[in-house]
Amino acid sequence: RQQIREGWHLEDEPTVPVEAPADDVVALVTTRAHLEFDRAALAYEQLPPVERAAQLADIDSAVADIDEQLSACRIRGTLVPDADIAPKRVRSTRRRADAVDLPKLPVQAKTVGRVYRGKDGKTHRPSTLLTLTLDSHGPVHSARRRGSWVAPCECGRLHAEFDPLIGTPVDPASYDYRRAALDAIHFAKVLDRFWQNLRRAAGWNVQYAGAVELQKRFAPHAHFAVRGTVPRALMRQVAAATYHQVWW
Structure with missing residues:
Protein backbone atom coordinates (compact mmCIF):
# COMPACT_ATOMS: atom_id res chain seq x y z
CA ARG A 1 0.00 0.00 0.00
CA LYS A 88 27.62 -14.94 -3.56
CA ARG A 89 24.82 -17.11 -4.87
CA VAL A 90 25.45 -18.35 -8.38
CA ARG A 91 22.34 -19.29 -10.36
CA SER A 92 22.44 -22.15 -12.80
CA THR A 93 22.10 -21.18 -16.47
CA ARG A 94 21.09 -24.67 -17.56
CA ARG A 95 17.81 -24.89 -19.44
CA ARG A 96 15.50 -27.65 -20.49
CA ALA A 97 15.90 -28.57 -24.13
CA ASP A 98 12.15 -28.10 -24.67
CA ALA A 99 11.93 -24.77 -22.81
CA VAL A 100 10.19 -21.97 -24.69
CA ASP A 101 12.48 -19.27 -26.04
CA LEU A 102 11.16 -16.03 -24.55
CA PRO A 103 11.94 -12.62 -26.00
CA LYS A 104 14.99 -11.16 -24.28
CA LEU A 105 15.25 -7.39 -24.58
CA PRO A 106 17.67 -5.04 -22.84
CA VAL A 107 15.79 -3.88 -19.73
CA GLN A 108 15.33 -0.12 -19.89
CA ALA A 109 15.80 1.81 -16.66
CA LYS A 110 12.16 2.91 -16.52
CA THR A 111 9.18 1.97 -14.38
CA VAL A 112 6.47 4.12 -15.97
CA GLY A 113 4.09 2.16 -18.17
CA ARG A 114 3.07 2.85 -21.74
CA VAL A 115 0.94 5.91 -22.50
CA TYR A 116 -2.10 5.51 -24.76
CA ARG A 117 -3.86 8.34 -26.58
CA GLY A 118 -7.61 8.09 -27.12
CA LYS A 119 -9.64 9.35 -30.06
CA ASP A 120 -10.62 12.39 -28.02
CA GLY A 121 -6.95 13.33 -27.61
CA LYS A 122 -6.78 12.40 -23.91
CA THR A 123 -3.86 10.31 -22.70
CA HIS A 124 -4.22 7.24 -20.51
CA ARG A 125 -1.68 5.25 -18.54
CA PRO A 126 -3.58 2.08 -17.54
CA SER A 127 -2.46 -0.52 -15.04
CA THR A 128 -3.08 -4.27 -14.89
CA LEU A 129 -4.66 -6.57 -12.32
CA LEU A 130 -2.86 -9.90 -12.60
CA THR A 131 -3.71 -13.19 -10.88
CA LEU A 132 -1.27 -16.10 -11.04
CA THR A 133 -2.88 -19.44 -10.22
CA LEU A 134 -1.42 -22.93 -10.12
CA ASP A 135 -2.85 -25.60 -12.40
CA SER A 136 -5.21 -28.27 -11.15
CA HIS A 137 -3.78 -31.25 -9.31
CA GLY A 138 -7.07 -33.12 -9.70
CA PRO A 139 -10.78 -32.37 -9.18
CA VAL A 140 -11.77 -31.13 -5.72
CA HIS A 141 -15.12 -30.65 -4.04
CA SER A 142 -16.45 -27.16 -4.74
CA ALA A 143 -19.51 -24.96 -4.38
CA ARG A 144 -19.57 -23.17 -7.71
CA ARG A 145 -21.89 -20.19 -7.57
CA ARG A 146 -23.29 -18.20 -10.48
CA GLY A 147 -25.15 -15.41 -8.73
CA SER A 148 -27.94 -17.06 -6.73
CA TRP A 149 -27.57 -20.35 -8.65
CA VAL A 150 -25.29 -23.09 -7.28
CA ALA A 151 -23.82 -25.59 -9.70
CA PRO A 152 -23.45 -29.18 -8.54
CA CYS A 153 -19.98 -30.45 -7.65
CA GLU A 154 -18.23 -33.08 -9.73
CA CYS A 155 -19.27 -35.58 -7.11
CA GLY A 156 -22.91 -34.80 -8.02
CA ARG A 157 -23.80 -33.11 -4.72
CA LEU A 158 -24.60 -29.50 -3.83
CA HIS A 159 -22.22 -28.30 -1.12
CA ALA A 160 -23.04 -25.61 1.40
CA GLU A 161 -20.66 -22.67 1.70
CA PHE A 162 -18.93 -24.02 4.83
CA ASP A 163 -19.02 -27.71 3.95
CA PRO A 164 -15.73 -29.22 5.24
CA LEU A 165 -15.45 -31.26 2.04
CA ILE A 166 -14.87 -28.13 -0.08
CA GLY A 167 -11.31 -28.06 -1.37
CA THR A 168 -10.61 -31.74 -0.67
CA PRO A 169 -9.98 -34.18 -3.55
CA VAL A 170 -12.97 -35.85 -5.16
CA ASP A 171 -10.84 -38.96 -5.76
CA PRO A 172 -7.91 -39.11 -3.31
CA ALA A 173 -6.44 -42.10 -5.14
CA SER A 174 -5.87 -40.14 -8.38
CA TYR A 175 -5.13 -36.71 -6.86
CA ASP A 176 -1.52 -35.61 -7.50
CA TYR A 177 -0.48 -34.87 -3.91
CA ARG A 178 3.23 -34.84 -4.80
CA ARG A 179 2.89 -32.10 -7.41
CA ALA A 180 0.58 -30.12 -5.13
CA ALA A 181 3.22 -30.21 -2.39
CA LEU A 182 6.08 -29.28 -4.74
CA ASP A 183 4.03 -26.45 -6.26
CA ALA A 184 3.45 -25.00 -2.79
CA ILE A 185 7.12 -25.40 -1.82
CA HIS A 186 8.47 -23.77 -4.99
CA PHE A 187 5.74 -21.14 -5.44
CA ALA A 188 7.92 -18.30 -4.15
CA LYS A 189 10.73 -19.35 -6.51
CA VAL A 190 8.30 -19.45 -9.44
CA LEU A 191 7.04 -15.94 -8.65
CA ASP A 192 10.58 -14.56 -8.33
CA ARG A 193 11.63 -16.03 -11.67
CA PHE A 194 8.34 -14.95 -13.30
CA TRP A 195 9.06 -11.28 -12.64
CA GLN A 196 12.65 -11.65 -13.82
CA ASN A 197 11.51 -13.26 -17.06
CA LEU A 198 8.68 -10.77 -17.57
CA ARG A 199 11.01 -7.79 -17.20
CA ARG A 200 13.47 -9.28 -19.67
CA ALA A 201 10.71 -10.14 -22.13
CA ALA A 202 8.93 -6.78 -21.80
CA GLY A 203 12.15 -4.75 -21.89
CA TRP A 204 11.41 -2.45 -18.93
CA ASN A 205 11.48 -2.60 -15.13
CA VAL A 206 7.89 -3.70 -14.47
CA GLN A 207 6.72 -2.63 -11.00
CA TYR A 208 4.04 -4.38 -8.97
CA ALA A 209 2.44 -4.69 -5.55
CA GLY A 210 0.46 -7.70 -4.45
CA ALA A 211 -0.31 -10.47 -2.01
CA VAL A 212 -0.26 -14.26 -1.89
CA GLU A 213 -3.21 -16.19 -0.47
CA LEU A 214 -4.41 -19.77 -0.19
CA GLN A 215 -7.32 -21.11 -2.18
CA LYS A 216 -9.79 -23.48 -0.56
CA ARG A 217 -7.82 -26.38 -2.04
CA PHE A 218 -4.79 -25.02 -0.09
CA ALA A 219 -2.91 -24.15 -3.27
CA PRO A 220 -1.26 -20.70 -3.15
CA HIS A 221 -2.10 -18.09 -5.74
CA ALA A 222 -1.17 -14.43 -6.03
CA HIS A 223 -2.91 -11.17 -6.94
CA PHE A 224 -0.82 -8.31 -8.26
CA ALA A 225 -1.48 -4.73 -9.26
CA VAL A 226 0.97 -4.13 -12.11
CA ARG A 227 1.98 -0.59 -12.98
CA GLY A 228 1.58 -0.31 -16.75
CA THR A 229 0.45 -2.84 -19.32
CA VAL A 230 2.05 -5.93 -20.84
CA PRO A 231 0.40 -7.90 -23.67
CA ARG A 232 -1.70 -10.75 -22.29
CA ALA A 233 -0.21 -13.24 -24.74
CA LEU A 234 3.29 -12.38 -23.48
CA MET A 235 2.21 -12.75 -19.84
CA ARG A 236 0.74 -16.19 -20.55
CA GLN A 237 3.88 -17.21 -22.45
CA VAL A 238 6.16 -16.07 -19.62
CA ALA A 239 4.02 -17.80 -16.98
CA ALA A 240 3.99 -21.10 -18.87
CA ALA A 241 7.72 -21.01 -19.65
CA THR A 242 8.66 -20.03 -16.08
CA TYR A 243 6.64 -22.82 -14.48
CA HIS A 244 8.01 -25.31 -17.01
CA GLN A 245 11.63 -24.29 -16.34
CA VAL A 246 11.55 -23.90 -12.55
CA TRP A 247 9.83 -27.24 -12.12
CA TRP A 248 12.73 -28.91 -13.90
Whole structure:
Protein backbone atom coordinates (compact mmCIF):
# COMPACT_ATOMS: atom_id res chain seq x y z
CA ARG A 1 0.00 0.00 0.00
CA GLN A 2 2.83 2.36 0.81
CA GLN A 3 4.43 1.71 -2.58
CA ILE A 4 1.14 2.45 -4.33
CA ARG A 5 0.56 5.64 -2.34
CA GLU A 6 4.03 7.01 -3.04
CA GLY A 7 4.67 5.96 -6.62
CA TRP A 8 1.66 4.69 -8.52
CA HIS A 9 0.57 8.15 -9.73
CA LEU A 10 4.02 9.25 -10.96
CA GLU A 11 4.31 10.12 -14.65
CA ASP A 12 8.09 10.61 -14.65
CA GLU A 13 10.86 8.43 -13.31
CA PRO A 14 11.82 9.39 -9.75
CA THR A 15 15.39 10.61 -9.41
CA VAL A 16 17.20 9.37 -6.33
CA PRO A 17 19.61 12.05 -5.09
CA VAL A 18 23.18 10.85 -4.67
CA GLU A 19 24.95 12.20 -1.61
CA ALA A 20 28.36 13.72 -2.42
CA PRO A 21 31.21 12.21 -0.37
CA ALA A 22 32.71 14.31 2.40
CA ASP A 23 36.24 15.72 2.09
CA ASP A 24 37.66 13.29 4.65
CA VAL A 25 36.20 10.34 2.73
CA VAL A 26 37.75 11.59 -0.52
CA ALA A 27 41.09 11.96 1.23
CA LEU A 28 40.96 8.41 2.63
CA VAL A 29 39.98 6.91 -0.74
CA THR A 30 42.72 8.87 -2.49
CA THR A 31 45.34 7.66 0.02
CA ARG A 32 44.10 4.10 -0.41
CA ALA A 33 44.45 4.40 -4.19
CA HIS A 34 48.07 5.55 -3.81
CA LEU A 35 48.78 2.60 -1.53
CA GLU A 36 47.30 0.20 -4.09
CA PHE A 37 49.57 1.79 -6.72
CA ASP A 38 52.60 1.33 -4.45
CA ARG A 39 51.68 -2.31 -3.86
CA ALA A 40 51.47 -2.94 -7.63
CA ALA A 41 54.78 -1.10 -8.21
CA LEU A 42 56.59 -3.47 -5.87
CA ALA A 43 56.30 -6.21 -8.48
CA TYR A 44 58.58 -4.24 -10.83
CA GLU A 45 61.23 -3.18 -8.30
CA GLN A 46 64.41 -5.21 -7.89
CA LEU A 47 64.35 -5.78 -4.14
CA PRO A 48 65.49 -8.62 -1.89
CA PRO A 49 62.60 -10.93 -0.99
CA VAL A 50 62.79 -10.04 2.70
CA GLU A 51 62.66 -6.30 2.04
CA ARG A 52 59.83 -6.74 -0.49
CA ALA A 53 57.81 -8.76 2.02
CA ALA A 54 58.36 -6.13 4.74
CA GLN A 55 57.21 -3.26 2.46
CA LEU A 56 54.21 -5.29 1.32
CA ALA A 57 53.24 -5.97 4.93
CA ASP A 58 53.47 -2.25 5.75
CA ILE A 59 51.26 -1.36 2.77
CA ASP A 60 48.70 -4.02 3.68
CA SER A 61 48.63 -2.76 7.26
CA ALA A 62 48.04 0.82 6.09
CA VAL A 63 45.28 -0.30 3.69
CA ALA A 64 43.59 -2.27 6.47
CA ASP A 65 43.70 0.79 8.73
CA ILE A 66 42.14 3.00 6.04
CA ASP A 67 39.46 0.40 5.32
CA GLU A 68 38.56 0.36 9.00
CA GLN A 69 38.20 4.15 9.00
CA LEU A 70 36.12 4.07 5.81
CA SER A 71 33.78 1.48 7.31
CA ALA A 72 32.70 4.11 9.85
CA CYS A 73 32.06 6.76 7.18
CA ARG A 74 28.95 7.39 5.09
CA ILE A 75 29.80 5.51 1.90
CA ARG A 76 27.97 3.18 -0.44
CA GLY A 77 29.01 -0.44 -0.66
CA THR A 78 31.23 -2.56 1.60
CA LEU A 79 34.99 -2.08 1.74
CA VAL A 80 35.91 -4.26 4.69
CA PRO A 81 35.12 -7.94 3.94
CA ASP A 82 32.90 -9.56 6.54
CA ALA A 83 33.56 -13.22 7.24
CA ASP A 84 29.92 -13.68 8.26
CA ILE A 85 28.60 -12.61 4.86
CA ALA A 86 27.33 -15.58 2.88
CA PRO A 87 29.12 -16.32 -0.39
CA LYS A 88 27.62 -14.94 -3.56
CA ARG A 89 24.82 -17.11 -4.87
CA VAL A 90 25.45 -18.35 -8.38
CA ARG A 91 22.34 -19.29 -10.36
CA SER A 92 22.44 -22.15 -12.80
CA THR A 93 22.10 -21.18 -16.47
CA ARG A 94 21.09 -24.67 -17.56
CA ARG A 95 17.81 -24.89 -19.44
CA ARG A 96 15.50 -27.65 -20.49
CA ALA A 97 15.90 -28.57 -24.13
CA ASP A 98 12.15 -28.10 -24.67
CA ALA A 99 11.93 -24.77 -22.81
CA VAL A 100 10.19 -21.97 -24.69
CA ASP A 101 12.48 -19.27 -26.04
CA LEU A 102 11.16 -16.03 -24.55
CA PRO A 103 11.94 -12.62 -26.00
CA LYS A 104 14.99 -11.16 -24.28
CA LEU A 105 15.25 -7.39 -24.58
CA PRO A 106 17.67 -5.04 -22.84
CA VAL A 107 15.79 -3.88 -19.73
CA GLN A 108 15.33 -0.12 -19.89
CA ALA A 109 15.80 1.81 -16.66
CA LYS A 110 12.16 2.91 -16.52
CA THR A 111 9.18 1.97 -14.38
CA VAL A 112 6.47 4.12 -15.97
CA GLY A 113 4.09 2.16 -18.17
CA ARG A 114 3.07 2.85 -21.74
CA VAL A 115 0.94 5.91 -22.50
CA TYR A 116 -2.10 5.51 -24.76
CA ARG A 117 -3.86 8.34 -26.58
CA GLY A 118 -7.61 8.09 -27.12
CA LYS A 119 -9.64 9.35 -30.06
CA ASP A 120 -10.62 12.39 -28.02
CA GLY A 121 -6.95 13.33 -27.61
CA LYS A 122 -6.78 12.40 -23.91
CA THR A 123 -3.86 10.31 -22.70
CA HIS A 124 -4.22 7.24 -20.51
CA ARG A 125 -1.68 5.25 -18.54
CA PRO A 126 -3.58 2.08 -17.54
CA SER A 127 -2.46 -0.52 -15.04
CA THR A 128 -3.08 -4.27 -14.89
CA LEU A 129 -4.66 -6.57 -12.32
CA LEU A 130 -2.86 -9.90 -12.60
CA THR A 131 -3.71 -13.19 -10.88
CA LEU A 132 -1.27 -16.10 -11.04
CA THR A 133 -2.88 -19.44 -10.22
CA LEU A 134 -1.42 -22.93 -10.12
CA ASP A 135 -2.85 -25.60 -12.40
CA SER A 136 -5.21 -28.27 -11.15
CA HIS A 137 -3.78 -31.25 -9.31
CA GLY A 138 -7.07 -33.12 -9.70
CA PRO A 139 -10.78 -32.37 -9.18
CA VAL A 140 -11.77 -31.13 -5.72
CA HIS A 141 -15.12 -30.65 -4.04
CA SER A 142 -16.45 -27.16 -4.74
CA ALA A 143 -19.51 -24.96 -4.38
CA ARG A 144 -19.57 -23.17 -7.71
CA ARG A 145 -21.89 -20.19 -7.57
CA ARG A 146 -23.29 -18.20 -10.48
CA GLY A 147 -25.15 -15.41 -8.73
CA SER A 148 -27.94 -17.06 -6.73
CA TRP A 149 -27.57 -20.35 -8.65
CA VAL A 150 -25.29 -23.09 -7.28
CA ALA A 151 -23.82 -25.59 -9.70
CA PRO A 152 -23.45 -29.18 -8.54
CA CYS A 153 -19.98 -30.45 -7.65
CA GLU A 154 -18.23 -33.08 -9.73
CA CYS A 155 -19.27 -35.58 -7.11
CA GLY A 156 -22.91 -34.80 -8.02
CA ARG A 157 -23.80 -33.11 -4.72
CA LEU A 158 -24.60 -29.50 -3.83
CA HIS A 159 -22.22 -28.30 -1.12
CA ALA A 160 -23.04 -25.61 1.40
CA GLU A 161 -20.66 -22.67 1.70
CA PHE A 162 -18.93 -24.02 4.83
CA ASP A 163 -19.02 -27.71 3.95
CA PRO A 164 -15.73 -29.22 5.24
CA LEU A 165 -15.45 -31.26 2.04
CA ILE A 166 -14.87 -28.13 -0.08
CA GLY A 167 -11.31 -28.06 -1.37
CA THR A 168 -10.61 -31.74 -0.67
CA PRO A 169 -9.98 -34.18 -3.55
CA VAL A 170 -12.97 -35.85 -5.16
CA ASP A 171 -10.84 -38.96 -5.76
CA PRO A 172 -7.91 -39.11 -3.31
CA ALA A 173 -6.44 -42.10 -5.14
CA SER A 174 -5.87 -40.14 -8.38
CA TYR A 175 -5.13 -36.71 -6.86
CA ASP A 176 -1.52 -35.61 -7.50
CA TYR A 177 -0.48 -34.87 -3.91
CA ARG A 178 3.23 -34.84 -4.80
CA ARG A 179 2.89 -32.10 -7.41
CA ALA A 180 0.58 -30.12 -5.13
CA ALA A 181 3.22 -30.21 -2.39
CA LEU A 182 6.08 -29.28 -4.74
CA ASP A 183 4.03 -26.45 -6.26
CA ALA A 184 3.45 -25.00 -2.79
CA ILE A 185 7.12 -25.40 -1.82
CA HIS A 186 8.47 -23.77 -4.99
CA PHE A 187 5.74 -21.14 -5.44
CA ALA A 188 7.92 -18.30 -4.15
CA LYS A 189 10.73 -19.35 -6.51
CA VAL A 190 8.30 -19.45 -9.44
CA LEU A 191 7.04 -15.94 -8.65
CA ASP A 192 10.58 -14.56 -8.33
CA ARG A 193 11.63 -16.03 -11.67
CA PHE A 194 8.34 -14.95 -13.30
CA TRP A 195 9.06 -11.28 -12.64
CA GLN A 196 12.65 -11.65 -13.82
CA ASN A 197 11.51 -13.26 -17.06
CA LEU A 198 8.68 -10.77 -17.57
CA ARG A 199 11.01 -7.79 -17.20
CA ARG A 200 13.47 -9.28 -19.67
CA ALA A 201 10.71 -10.14 -22.13
CA ALA A 202 8.93 -6.78 -21.80
CA GLY A 203 12.15 -4.75 -21.89
CA TRP A 204 11.41 -2.45 -18.93
CA ASN A 205 11.48 -2.60 -15.13
CA VAL A 206 7.89 -3.70 -14.47
CA GLN A 207 6.72 -2.63 -11.00
CA TYR A 208 4.04 -4.38 -8.97
CA ALA A 209 2.44 -4.69 -5.55
CA GLY A 210 0.46 -7.70 -4.45
CA ALA A 211 -0.31 -10.47 -2.01
CA VAL A 212 -0.26 -14.26 -1.89
CA GLU A 213 -3.21 -16.19 -0.47
CA LEU A 214 -4.41 -19.77 -0.19
CA GLN A 215 -7.32 -21.11 -2.18
CA LYS A 216 -9.79 -23.48 -0.56
CA ARG A 217 -7.82 -26.38 -2.04
CA PHE A 218 -4.79 -25.02 -0.09
CA ALA A 219 -2.91 -24.15 -3.27
CA PRO A 220 -1.26 -20.70 -3.15
CA HIS A 221 -2.10 -18.09 -5.74
CA ALA A 222 -1.17 -14.43 -6.03
CA HIS A 223 -2.91 -11.17 -6.94
CA PHE A 224 -0.82 -8.31 -8.26
CA ALA A 225 -1.48 -4.73 -9.26
CA VAL A 226 0.97 -4.13 -12.11
CA ARG A 227 1.98 -0.59 -12.98
CA GLY A 228 1.58 -0.31 -16.75
CA THR A 229 0.45 -2.84 -19.32
CA VAL A 230 2.05 -5.93 -20.84
CA PRO A 231 0.40 -7.90 -23.67
CA ARG A 232 -1.70 -10.75 -22.29
CA ALA A 233 -0.21 -13.24 -24.74
CA LEU A 234 3.29 -12.38 -23.48
CA MET A 235 2.21 -12.75 -19.84
CA ARG A 236 0.74 -16.19 -20.55
CA GLN A 237 3.88 -17.21 -22.45
CA VAL A 238 6.16 -16.07 -19.62
CA ALA A 239 4.02 -17.80 -16.98
CA ALA A 240 3.99 -21.10 -18.87
CA ALA A 241 7.72 -21.01 -19.65
CA THR A 242 8.66 -20.03 -16.08
CA TYR A 243 6.64 -22.82 -14.48
CA HIS A 244 8.01 -25.31 -17.01
CA GLN A 245 11.63 -24.29 -16.34
CA VAL A 246 11.55 -23.90 -12.55
CA TRP A 247 9.83 -27.24 -12.12
CA TRP A 248 12.73 -28.91 -13.90
